[in-house]
Amino acid sequence: MSFLNAFILSFSDFGEHDRRFSLLTKEHGKINAICKSILRPNAKLAGHLDIPSLSWAELVWSVRGWQITQALELESFSCVRKNSEALRAVLALASSLDRLLFAEDDHEFKGRLTSTDTDNQSKNIYELWYAFLKTMEQHAGRALPVNYIFIQWQCMTKILHELGFLPDTFVCARCGNKFHSAFITYIENQLYCDNCRKALSLVGQLFPKSVLDLMHQGLRGAWFPESSYAVPYIQLARLFEYQSTVFVI
Numbered sequence: 588m589s590f591l592n593a594f595i596l597s598f599s600d601f602g603e604h605d606r607r608f609s610l611l612t613k614e615h616g617k618i619n620a621i622c623k624s625i626l627r628p629n630a631k632l633a634g635h636l637d638i639p640s641l642s643w644a645e646l647v648w649s650v651r652g653w654q655i656t657q658a659l660e661l662e663s664f665s666c667v668r669k670n671s672e673a674l675r676a677v678l679a680l681a682s683s684l685d686r687l688l689f690a691e692d693d694h695e696f697k698g699r700l701t702s703t704d705t706d707n708q709s710k711n712i713y714e715l716w717y718a719f720l721k722t723m724e725q726h727a728g729r730a731l732p733v734n735y736i737f738i739q740w741q742c743m744t745k746i747l748h749e750l751g752f753l754p755d756t757f758v759c760a761r762c763g764n765k766f767h768s769a770f771i772t773y774i775e776n777q778l779y780c781d782n783c784r785k786a787l788s789l790v791g792q793l794f795p796k797s798v799l800d801l802m803h804q805g806l807r808g809a810w811f812p813e814s815s816y817a818v819p820y821i822q823l824a825r826l827f828e829y830q831s832t833v834f835v836i
């Protein structure tokens with residue numbers, strides 16, 4: 588039996604009343620677990636395992652893998668739930684994160700949750716996701732205009748960085764010099780400086796260097812509610828994310 592706090596990333600229904608969950612934990616990264624009878628009327632765990640809640644859960648190992656036997660919602664992120672734009676961004680990222688992470692509980696960890704997080708990756712991803720939800724919750728509770736999709740892609744960039752999917756965003760992939768010109772060129776998940784682009788007549792997608800500056804500030808912990816570079820930022824982050832799915836699949 589194990590007790591842990593987990594974010595609900597996704598779920599799918601199976602059988603008549605059962606649901607399979609994908610949980611994000613600090614200690615063990617992503618865990619798959621089933622919850623039996625949760626779809627029955629008056630099920631006692633209903634309402635404690637919704638996306639994107641942070642919940643306490645009791646897990647028991649069974650022949651079908653981890654089974655959730657008790658759960659208690661700790662944080663519901665109620666402002667996000669009431670704000671359709673914020674909620675859409677959170678749900679989209681929860682599903683991307685679920686796709687990017689491998690569950691470590693399926694085979695070799697049969698029935699015991701061991702701590703194998705030697706490089707702190709699980710802990711870092713968990714804390715990133717928590718910081719993202721708290722940022723969204725804070726903004727969703729106010730009336731000020733916020734670019735939720737921009738915040739969503741800032742979080743995606745941080746996650747890709749943590750998982751090692753980001754290319755070098757500090758120096759040119761060809762000459763190794765630090766980026767200093769106003770524009771950088773993206774070609775097949777590599778970034779090139781303007782000198783190399785001109786010297787080699789490279790054809791790729793041009794981005795303002797300010798996008799990289801925003802990314803670097805983000806990797807140091809900043810979150811931006813809006814920016815005049817939000818559109819190119821999201822375009823570049825989408826390219827990075829697309830490249831990472833090529834690796835994962």
Ligand SMILES: [Zn+2]
Pocket residue numbers: 759760761762763764779780781782783784
């Ligand atoms: Zn260069």
